[in-house]
Amino acid sequence: MSYVYQMNENNITKEQIEEILSEQNDSYKEAISQIMSNKSNFVKYTKSYDNEIFALKKIIKINKRAGNRYAAMRDEVLVKSYSLISSQNKMLSDVLSALDHTSSTEYTEELNKYVIENQLQNQEIIDVNYSKTLELELTSKTLKQAKQSIK
Numbered sequence: 001m002s003y004v005y006q007m008n009e010n011n012i013t014k015e016q017i018e019e020i021l022s023e024q025n026d027s028y029k030e031a032i033s034q035i036m037s038n039k040s041n042f043v044k045y046t047k048s049y050d051n052e053i054f055a056l057k058k059i060i061k062i063n064k065r066a067g068n069r070y071a072a073m074r075d076e077v078l079v080k081s082y083s084l085i086s087s088q089n090k091m092l093s094d095v096l097s098a099l100d101h102t103s104s105t106e107y108t109e110e111l112n113k114y115v116i117e118n119q120l121q122n123q124e125i126i127d128v129n130y131s132k133t134l135e136l137e138l139t140s141k142t143l144k145q146a147k148q149s150i151k
Contacts, residue, residue, distance in 0.1 A: 039096050046093040049082040073133065074146035080125050091118040
């Protein structure tokens, strides 16, 4: 996420962008290397965040009943964040499992299927516009937390 924040800076130069992209690329390579070196454990123990999502959904219901709109929004965004991470983990686990197929054609088909499924799931999750919330100038601690979660 730090790469995304750096790229969104207003006064960023072309050289800084290239440096950030290079760092991001190196970071991705390192992450993939670590995952591949421990592929079977990653596939076996992929975290789904179901417990965190379940608990937050209960808290959201309580906050909505109590009229705590910003607290409910903050937690809804957290649910979406956990859902995105869970979706990414599942896709990566599926892709790594597909590596066990002997045919490169079969692997390519599986890879495409998993990536498309992931993109569709992610689009459903992030298909909310929070720009009006980010523009609010209230000093509420809960609203600040909601804005941070949205960012």
